[in-house]
Amino acid sequence: MSKTDAFAETGKTAVMQNIQGTMQFLLQYPPFDQMESGHLAYLVEHCRLRFYAAGDSVVKPADGRVEHLHIIKQGHVLGQRPSLSGNGIDTTMEIAPGECFPVAALVGERLTRTDYIAAEDTFCLLLERQAFAKLLTSSDPFRDFALRGVSSLLDLVNQQVQLKAAEALGAQYSLDTRLGELAARRPVACTAGTSLREAVRMMNEHQVGSLVMIDAAEYPIGIFTLRDLRQVIADGSGGLEQPLEELMTPDPARLPPSATAFDAALTMTQRHIAHLCVVENDRLVGVISERDLFSLQRVDLVHLARTISGATRVESLAALRGDIAHLIDSMLAHGASPAQLTHIITQLNDHTVCRVIELMLEKHGAPGVPFTWLVFGSEGRREQTLHTDQDNGILFEADGPAAADAIRGRLLPLAREINQALDQCGFTLCKGNIMAGNPELCLSRQEWTRRFAGIIQSPHAENLLRSTIFFDLRPVWGPTQGCRELFDSLLEMIADNALFQRLMATNAMQHRPPIGRFLRDFLVASRGAEKDTLDLKVEGLTPFVDGARILALANGIREGNTLERFRQLAAKGVIEAKDAASYEEAYHFIQLIRMQHHQRQQREGRTFGNRLDPDTLNSLDQRILRESFRQAQRLQSRLGMRYQL
Template sequence: MSAIHPSELSFITRHAPFDSMELEHVMWMLERMQLAYYAQGEIIASPEQGEATRMWVIKQGLVMGEQSVAKASDNDTWLELMAGECFPLGALLARRRVASIYRAGSDTFCYELSAADFHILLGMSAPFRDFCTRRIANLLEHSKQVIQAEFSHSSAEQQSLASPLSAIVRRAPVTCAPETTVQAALEIMREQRIGSMVAADGQGRPLGILTLHDVLERVAIPQVDTGQPVINIMSTELSSLPPQALAHEAALLMARRGFRHVLVVEEQKLIGLVSEKDLFALQRVGLRQIGSTIRHADSPEVLQQAAADIRRMAHNMMAQGVAPEQLTQFISTFNDLLTARVVELECAAVCPAGDPLHENICWMALGSEGRLEQTLKTDQDNAIIFKVPAGLTADQVREKLLPLARKINETLDLCGFPLCKGEIMASNRKWCLSETEWQEVFTKWVDSGAPEALLHASIFFDFRALYGNESLAEHLRAWLTGYVRSNQRFLHQMAANALRNRPPLGVVRDFVVGKGNTLDLKTNGITPFVDAARIFSLASGVGKTNTVQRLRASAAALHVPPNEVEAWINAFLFIQLLRLRHHYEASALEGGAERLDNRLDPAQLNELDRRILKEAFRQARKVQAKLALDYQL
């Protein structure tokens, strides 16, 4: 055993996962480590050496990973490892050879631990084992803890929206038979001090609900006969979720439909009730109130105020540590509601009920809104699909709809959604098309689109129905999914386009930065995942538009191991988190809302977040390696 110098202990405990391990386990590891030197260009590990024999922890220098399938050019490398990083964890865990060539990028010193001692340490130290088996997820948890500490909120606030509904249900549900009289039901509500009553059948299946709000609207004001069965006045349009559903899903359901309660149902049996108060007493964000304001807005001015409320809500939730996947869904859902109300108000004047166009148009969201991935900085990407009524032509319908679309786009601009500089909006006649015309456009892109044209057209493949006759968009999606899947030339071109945008990892430095020493977190960080997920979903016939859902739904068809897909997803979500934090911090400054961008100076990040960002970019390269392998690029 070698003697341990204090500087060695100081160095090793500055880096994950060793910083969270028990001291005795770190000491045990250091006692068994040897220090080795590798000259610049020397191979440290390669597939030809057989099963991995040791774990390396870089003390000084640079290690580069080379894997030809992932290269965009001859001088591009697969990954770059810096001081404090360890490798090859995956090969050691699987007791296999490494998949890449690890080469010293400069004169490099590494601590080495034998494979046998590595596996003993896995059994000794839970933090070490967790890090090795869930590398990027573990790093993300470290970062989340730091973020939460910075915002200084209680753990109850942090966890509420991420908790399963089973953890939020406070008591067994109080129910009555549907034939119970209104009077008897009200007396039970008073005695039990509850704000709602659910009618259930003999098997415990919910049939209706009566809330205190209903009592005023349906009993007191109309002065109904309280001797009649309570089911007669109950709301029978019920919203329910299973107990394993998360609180944020219940919150979104309440916001979308304007309800104050969600039933928790398992195998058709009522097991609990979750109220708006349960979800948001701690959060202090009135999501249903914002949704209600939007749904009942009767002027652009009211909607402008609602848009400001959405941004404040997002700020609050960001400060409370709400996960990026959930937060972008909240932002997109409320932006959906607001956009739908703008469209509804403007359509009422142009296409009222009875007009042949009233039931034959659909407003579609594209881009980040189509993917339910909007942040605090977002412009408009939208389009219209319409059905041509009998006696009219597509051009006649379009001429009627274009002024309407322009008014909608302008109102959305007033609400804080800037007009698209590229004119990808429904008010552009190129994107206000009939069912047949949309199929012709997609057919042209798929069958004969030039690479540059496909690059600009990619966001159209993320379309999602937002308002109107949703079946028009659904039918277009079903047709497109089937049409694209068999066209390998198109998918090959899409993949080639995607690989033109490489994650900004450096060889000498951690990152390749652009103007002002900054990275573009959207173009170089998010886009590689979005592009790959889009291609994977099109190739595997998945009809979803959300990036995370696309990756998960495509994984099995593409034979990607679930843990690998989750690593991609965690990386994507971490970059989204950095974008949201960057927007949040910028908007907190005076005039910051007008200066929101996606450019971040990595030097301003703490050491942990820089390390995770590097790991996230490596995962982006792995996603692109999968694309390169699938399409031989």
């Protein structure tokens, strides 16, 4: 071999080693780790390496249309924009090795709105626009990331979480399965005039546990189940020729084929039913039973809810708390999101609370006056996790102060018994005494209205804190009309008080997300038992909860759930839809990390807590957690602009 050939061969070898080394580097980061090797090789072959000294501009709006995708190989870059207040410059993002920018501008074939500055000596891989466009059409993971950004990374995290849980539980199916897929067989139905004898014959012939009665247009008007049959036999009244219309349950629960297995499970749990009809265009197309869901999910959600509601002793309810924890593991394996899981936990907690109240009424006797059991805070928002304490109160109707005092005297002993029983069931007593057994929280509707008015008219620090608890309320047991009227009064009072709105917004900005000036860094505790940790609840979730609350209350939105508040705020045009989606994704991810943290604590027999060392997370989780905290910062910045803070 000649020297020239040897030199050329050496050069080829160096190029190949460089390509392979770059590919190995990219394979450490999403979305590159999801790409086919041929597509990744194409990307690397069409990249060139460029150096930027600390302080250099990498890409800026004045450069015009973006021509390259930048992938950081070494160093880091700051993204900066003019401050929302108009004063100075804000660092809106910090981009670390393995991350790329400015993706949205490149997809939109436009200039960037952000000034990207090298924060230190930095090397970037530059992919030209034509090669970027080709990869968009050829690589699904690359296209998904380019078009959806952090959303696609969240999907990846959720898939990994689900896969890990599924490996442990042997799960094969998803709670997102559509009912149209589950209700594939033609439903067994009858029409008016069918006798009990004929109904039983049809159910036996088709081996089904329910029979749906339909009208001439095939719309379900009633359902008869094996449970109904057992009741008929137990009653011993009538014969087999009885018309089914007199024995069936009218107006059965209905969902469309597009609804999911989770929707069906939640409906069954809420209504204590074992069957529901799948209806499309006002026509029966299928029936879903709890057995179908159990076969699909291996999750006994409806059965657990029914067991809770039928418990005969407080000790039995306490024992069922472990089953709820196992259920959450199972549902996570079947693809349930944190929002779904907190909704289910809250639903089961509601069943537990209601059963405790009923057991205490049986044990101590009814007080002789109707009352409503209220819940506040995370339970009021339907956002409870396994780690929860009590925040509750009582509302009743009374004609005047004397009558209210008399009713309160009859209700307080019962309320205290309920609080103690709930404590036995794992709902720890509130250290701040936010409980129905407190005379200050066992009030008539008029007294509650006056108390809320006092909070709004005198918004000092303590009252602002109370508003963050009491203004997320809903009824769990008893008449609901009084609570609706109370909340309507609350919305009217807030709408008429701009000062209180502004102070609530100020309060919503007190808990700052735990990221520093350089967004790559988490702000963690520096000393004591909490050293090197951050609080996922107070510093991560609370900024979203508080921000959504003030905007919702100020705009007459009755919904208490944080994510639903964001959706309704977007529907009303109070915030942009894309911002609402970003806040929702960020909240969703922080809640996911928090629930995983609680699961680990439970498995290890540790006390539940919300403090986490971010160094225990992998690089992908850290990356998305930083972005989630940044969304909380954006929400607080917009509150500051809206209320001129």
